[in-house]
Amino acid sequence: MIIVIQCSDQVGLVATVSNVLAKNIINIISMREHVDTASKRFFLRVETEGAANTVSLLPQLKEVLPANANIQINPIPEKKIIVLVTKEYHCLSDILIRNHFKTLRAAVQCVIGNHASLQDICQRFDIPFHLTSHENVSKESFESDLLGLIQKYTADYLVLAKFMRILSPTFVTHFPMRIINIHHSFLPAFAGANPYRQAYERGVKLIGATAHFVTDLLDEGPIIAQQIIPVNHSFTPTDMMRAGKEIETSVLAKALHLVFEDRILVYGNRTVVFE
């Protein structure tokens, strides 16, 4: 069982929570705690042995924690996700492989693409693929189609695995902190289009990738994970793109792992990551 708590800080919160657990004879396997001293905010993630009677635990915790406390008690089953893609195969394939071999910690419900290119790979893994083209339709209409498709499934998260359309604030509002994107740069450097071309022009010596939650501000949402790799003068923009795909895959995989294990707590535009 995983318990995630976020509330205003006060003396004795750890004692309060651990007392409730001890009283219920629940053994703590790992406990990670953080206090943001600037905002006086308290964050806690507790992983416990075995399952527990969640029904009775939640009211017990509510009773002793501050009224503003956000308390989640999750069993450790897998999350359900929908993956959105365009044409690039690398992030999707990695997700499909992990999903197929049951190491994703989530179950892919379906893949939605605005191009047909990745239909074949989905079929090879028996994962439903839905084509929803953005061409010759308004953005509203496109997003309405998307939404319709998504609502046919139950999904905890939408994963944008190199989905190259910008989602409108209206669309994003439906899934607050539930859309995860991989951006192909070390944000905030090179936000927006063509980050590898931008990186090439600037002559940087490292390129990066950033996994973040999507908010209504483009490439401005809370960052989950970032990585970089070295590049040098011999890299063309195409070489950078090729090298970048390796870390895009790897950063997205890491971010999903963290999110699916309830290790990410969002506060304002920042994340607490209990790795």
Place this chain on the structure above:
Amino acid sequence: MIIVIQCSDQVGLVATVSNVLAKNIINIISMREHVDTASKRFFLRVETEGAANTVSLLPQLKEVLPANANIQINPIPEKKIIVLVTKEYHCLSDILIRNHFKTLRAAVQCVIGNHASLQDICQRFDIPFHLTSHENVSKESFESDLLGLIQKYTADYLVLAKFMRILSPTFVTHFPMRIINIHHSFLPAFAGANPYRQAYERGVKLIGATAHFVTDLLDEGPIIAQQIIPVNHSFTPTDMMRAGKEIETSVLAKALHLVFEDRILVYGNRTVVFE
């Protein structure tokens, strides 16, 4: 104040400790906890606001924790250290600079060298330097001289900053888990002499450095920190040595930082690092 506790695990230990703190109106700034499930061993580091009446806190904690608990309550003043060196300047200089600018989190009491080469740099920083040659004397006599010198000072730790003599088990016994060494390889690869030559011969693509506590088994003590840097075919053993010095300096600095902030708990031949 920093509280470090190590004992056998049982349900409710975090609650137990945090209750004691809450009762004493001590606010927790950060708490890091680890349970080694294989050995059922519990590790805790708590950093609290302000100082506290240590005299009364220790018995309170002893009363409620298992009888075998190792409890340390440290104020946050700086540790005292003695540095042992031979001829290489890089690790010592880094320590002297940090010591001079008060960012070492420890105070260098003196430097002891078995060569005179580094006397000058110590003098430039007004740090006492003692020459104790290993030449023309038995190991017993050399170590007895060392010990005599060390005992003139009060020191929490001995830091071997590229001290190229192997200390006898007898000597080491005087300072259990209080001698920190920097070994110029990624242990356990290339233990013993000439690790860069060994690395060159093997054609490795990464070289490393390891900071560890010294035990009576050569290069076998608990590891505190390790780092690597890439090398390639163009590196001669000398190039490797030169590149290696950079990470030796950096790994030792990191390890000292961790030790001096009471972030390292040793158990058997392994360390818990609350970074």
Place this chain on the structure above:
Amino acid sequence: MIIVIQCSDQVGLVATVSNVLAKNIINIISMREHVDTASKRFFLRVETEGAANTVSLLPQLKEVLPANANIQINPIPEKKIIVLVTKEYHCLSDILIRNHFKTLRAAVQCVIGNHASLQDICQRFDIPFHLTSHENVSKESFESDLLGLIQKYTADYLVLAKFMRILSPTFVTHFPMRIINIHHSFLPAFAGANPYRQAYERGVKLIGATAHFVTDLLDEGPIIAQQIIPVNHSFTPTDMMRAGKEIETSVLAKALHLVFEDRILVYGNRTVVFE
């Protein structure tokens, strides 16, 4: 076209080669050169624009280079490979994905497994899978079966993608510097069996993976690529294994990329890597 040359060093070799190319109006895109000063050995990799009349170029180069020169002139088509596996899916899946999307720089001819576990994933990608069990047969017989299968195909390289059987020197002799293995440790640390358990016992703070050519000495062949990732006290051997799989996949992918682009020159037990 890629030209790879290895010979004893002498003044003017770069001029010699580049003169031949200039005379044939062949434009150099990139040239990487290395002299091992200790062994007075010269290594060169030249990538040129367009194809060339290899038939006439080779004798021209032979005429002007030392008699002992090893000269390879490769067009830039893809290599052919056979992949050997046991049960773990991560390295094989990565190879199959890259093969499927034509970014492997090689074509997988078939996969041979000593367990049936990975047959399904091969079938999903329309890659022939051959089961050759090592059970209830002598090592000689097992390797003879392997060899028989391999010889039905044309292959430049055998890739051991977590193939958990040790190949005999006799077998290896058939494929000198043509078998690539991924070892799940930072060699030479933790050679042999159970490297993650060994790493756990030793309490290391980094774990690694090593891609190397297979020779008749176990885990002793020339190293192609190595990488590490940080671990800490909270990692069980199982956690290390899981984390290690990520770099095993990534190191093997990198090594294959280098080998398939003729960027690896072997000399003695070391490699020159023209990255």
Place this chain on the structure above:
Amino acid sequence: MIIVIQCSDQVGLVATVSNVLAKNIINIISMREHVDTASKRFFLRVETEGAANTVSLLPQLKEVLPANANIQINPIPEKKIIVLVTKEYHCLSDILIRNHFKTLRAAVQCVIGNHASLQDICQRFDIPFHLTSHENVSKESFESDLLGLIQKYTADYLVLAKFMRILSPTFVTHFPMRIINIHHSFLPAFAGANPYRQAYERGVKLIGATAHFVTDLLDEGPIIAQQIIPVNHSFTPTDMMRAGKEIETSVLAKALHLVFEDRILVYGNRTVVFE
């Protein structure tokens, strides 16, 4: 001897240069070559054995290379540098230590500070320190004082080792590609003031440092080297600053090493780095 050439590309340039060297019986130790195919620009760095009669070599190379060729033939003595600082000690101390132990590959002529804080450390190393305050004087007057001081010495490079004043384009014009700065962020992210505060607000998971040549556009000059280190939610802006100092020191050291060994060729706003 180190020969550095930059010119428009054409077939046979490597042959041309290496023929001249062979004719003069000069042995090549290492040769690094790069063609920027987009701009059809050729870059070459050759390190040779022994010294040579430079006087006769330069005209020989000029004769056979394109008229626009930029040719430098440098013996391998050390460069001369002047270091500019404000209050922070870490980069300067590292330079002073390497200078003192003769591993900087350059000789520090003097240090100029706009605060007196670092006078003491310079004196400890017998390096002249000049205080030139920016307070109560116009920028023109301040820079004129600076220039006056600098011109009393002979210096190949000015190193801004955490010099916190922005130099005017007029000043920079005096030292084209001869001023090296360390910026405390992963440029182009967080250019300008307070990068660690900016990084904290954005919630990034990596922070960086960038060494670059100074041009008349703030933080926009050609990048020499960059590095990053991971940070997390537990880092305050002050913690980031403290952690950042470690990589600032290390990136600047690396950049200086590369520049002082003539391994950096600048073209437009980008650098070719023959590492």
